[in-house]
Amino acid sequence: LPPLAGQAPGTALEALQRIFGYDSFRDGQQEIIDHVVDGNDALVLMPTGGGKSLCYQIPALVRKGVGIVISPLIALMQDQVDALQALGVRAGFLNSTQDLDERRVVEAQFASGDLDLLYLAPERLRVESTLRLLERGTIALFAIDEAHCVSQWGHDFRPDYLMLSELHKRWPDIPRIALTATATQETRADIARRLDLEDARHFVASFDRPNIQYRIEPKTDPKRQLLHLIRNEHDGDAGIVYCLSRNSVEKTAEWLVQNGVEAVPYHAGLDAPTRAANQSRFLREDGLVVVATIAFGMGIDKPDVRFVAHLDLPKSVEGYYQETGRAGRDGLPSTAWLAYGLQDVVNLRKLIDTSEGDDAHRRRLSMHLDAMLALCETVECRRVQLLNYFGQSGDTCGNCDTCLSPPEAWDGTIAAQKVLSTVVRLDRERRQKFGAGHIIDILVGKKTPKVIQFDHDALSVFGVGAELRDTEWRGVIRQLLAQGLLAVEPNYGALVLTDASSGVLRKERQVRLRREPERAATTAKAAKA
Ligand code: ADP
Numbered sequence: 001l002p003p004l005a006g007q008a009p010g011t012a013l014e015a016l017q018r019i020f021g022y023d024s025f026r027d028g029q030q031e032i033i034d035h036v037v038d039g040n041d042a043l044v045l046m047p048t049g050g051g052k053s054l055c056y057q058i059p060a061l062v063r064k065g066v067g068i069v070i071s072p073l074i075a076l077m078q079d080q081v082d083a084l085q086a087l088g089v090r091a092g093f094l095n096s097t098q099d100l101d102e103r104r105v106v107e108a109q110f111a112s113g114d115l116d117l118l119y120l121a122p123e124r125l126r127v128e129s130t131l132r133l134l135e136r137g138t139i140a141l142f143a144i145d146e147a148h149c150v151s152q153w154g155h156d157f158r159p160d161y162l163m164l165s166e167l168h169k170r171w172p173d174i175p176r177i178a179l180t181a182t183a184t185q186e187t188r189a190d191i192a193r194r195l196d197l198e199d200a201r202h203f204v205a206s207f208d209r210p211n212i213q214y215r216i217e218p219k220t221d222p223k224r225q226l227l228h229l230i231r232n233e234h235d236g237d238a239g240i241v242y243c244l245s246r247n248s249v250e251k252t253a254e255w256l257v258q259n260g261v262e263a264v265p266y267h268a269g270l271d272a273p274t275r276a277a278n279q280s281r282f283l284r285e286d287g288l289v290v291v292a293t294i295a296f297g298m299g300i301d302k303p304d305v306r307f308v309a310h311l312d313l314p315k316s317v318e319g320y321y322q323e324t325g326r327a328g329r330d331g332l333p334s335t336a337w338l339a340y341g342l343q344d345v346v347n348l349r350k351l352i353d354t355s356e357g358d359d360a361h362r363r364r365l366s367m368h369l370d371a372m373l374a375l376c377e378t379v380e381c382r383r384v385q386l387l388n389y390f391g392q393s394g395d396t397c398g399n400c401d402t403c404l405s406p407p408e409a410w411d412g413t414i415a416a417q418k419v420l421s422t423v424v425r426l427d428r429e430r431r432q433k434f435g436a437g438h439i440i441d442i443l444v445g446k447k448t449p450k451v452i453q454f455d456h457d458a459l460s461v462f463g464v465g466a467e468l469r470d471t472e473w474r475g476v477i478r479q480l481l482a483q484g485l486l487a488v489e490p491n492y493g494a495l496v497l498t499d500a501s502s503g504v505l506r507k508e509r510q511v512r513l514r515r516e517p518e519r520a521a522t523t524a525k526a527a528k529a
């Protein structure tokens with residue numbers, strides 16, 4: 001390794017310029033770096049792309065000893081270390097992908113003081129030999145990347161992160177810097193508590209990404225909606241399309257290619273060489289679209305991603321924010337577009353109800369989903385809602401879909417009562433296997449074979465909902481689910497009442513709904529023009 005020893009940077013600014021080749025610090029970086037260089041603890045919240053890495057890399061270079069970086073992103077360690085070595089920084093990593101010989105080399109470098117930075121996978125901390133190794137060298141600082149992984153409130157809890165308290169116990173005097181891009185105030189408090197960083201200074205950067213236009217629209221024909229977005233606004237642009245399942249990743253990528261969009265799939269089921277090839281094509285080429293599961297994008301640093309599209313509903317606002325945050329890192333206008341529908345809500349609710357873990361865990365998942373649904377169904381500025389979620393305030397942006405074409409709110413109390421009474425009628429018959437489609441058929445008075453088979457055309461609610469179209473009823477049911485006025489029965493996926501439903505049925509409670517736009521994809525554009 002080309003040693004920096006003997007010419008180690010004296011100041012943070014010198015390191016920034018001489019080693020990293022940047023002229024000046026970004027907002028917040030200098031303060032954080034000075035604070036850690038001086039030996040203090042810090043908790044840093046900064047959005048993706050904000051420049052968190054330098055906040056621990058530079059202090060590690062300026063301070064005596066090796067900076068220990070704990071990161072769960074094992075797949076990226078090699079890249080990160082390669083990139084640092086290319087700058088002349090002496091970096092290494094220890095994780096489960098290495099064989100014993102490779103590990104020995106890095107361990108020897110550490111012990112003899114030949115490293116500036118050592119990346120560690122959290123599971124390494126479970127091995128006593130790792131802790132013994134750390135005792136043999138001089139440690140400049142501990143950096144805890146993706147610090148939200150320590151919190152069960154977060155969306156990405158990793159039990160191994162609980163081992164981090166051990167580091168602090170053994171090395172109480174070494175400064176620690178914990179960093180995350182996503183944390184609500186609750187998660188932040190939890191991180192601080194679990195890592196014993198309550199007395200540390202908290203640096204909270206703005207989560208506002210003004211160049212990203214947020215848009216969320218009802219899912220009608222998702223692939224066509226996506227194609228419409230790409231053709232009309234992002235022809236030839238690089239973009240990421242997120243789908244929940246591998247199968248829909250494959251199908252969507254194929255379909256885009258058939259329709260003349262250059263696209264490749266990315267998911268954990270592909271073999272490693274294909275994955276690596278698709279990822280490096282995305283990084284190198286202009287205007288390639290990657291269709292991926294959320295596994296894609298962690299640590300991907302491509303500045304000119306012009307759009308991020310979600311064809312399925314993310315499970316949490318944190319996830320949504322992190323994924324959409326991969327758009328527009330270069331600061332140029334970019335689109336975060338999401339299509340979501342009734343079936344998303346049904347699927348995710350079912351997933352939660354049947355997920356492993358205790359009730360408290362399921363309640364947390366459910367809270368995450370509720371917050372995501374609230375963002376989807378809001379009649380307020382999306383950006384303000386996002387910022388509020390992360391405990392920050394902002395002015396209406398004038399750029400998101402709700403700002404550009406404010407959704408009409410309407411009094412959906414009677415419509416809600418119609419849906420809920422239909423659900424009651426079906427429930428009374430003890431036949432809980434009727435989904436949204438069947439309920440809508442009854443409401444609009446469609447004599448389908450299933451309706452006739454169960455004599456549902458004889459119900460008093462049959463045909464009482466002719467005033468709305470099918471898609472509008474789907475919107476009503478989706479929003480009732482989102483508002484907790486309907487629930488999904490976990491075994492069959494049938495719609496059932498909730499405790500809150502009775503207030504609506506007894507006419508004690510009003511229901512405000514968002515009007516379904518006719519063609520959401522074009523309205524946002526028309527308003528922009
Ligand atoms: P984060 O970890 O917060 O997502 P990174 O640390 O990966 O962000 O930084 C994002 C990008 O910004 C990287 O390409 C990084 O080199 C660049 N960057 C960070 N700080 C500066 C700076 N002061 N000047 C110019 N570029 C910077």
Ligand code: ZN
Pocket residue numbers: 380381382383384396397398399400401402403404
């Ligand atoms: Zn707005």
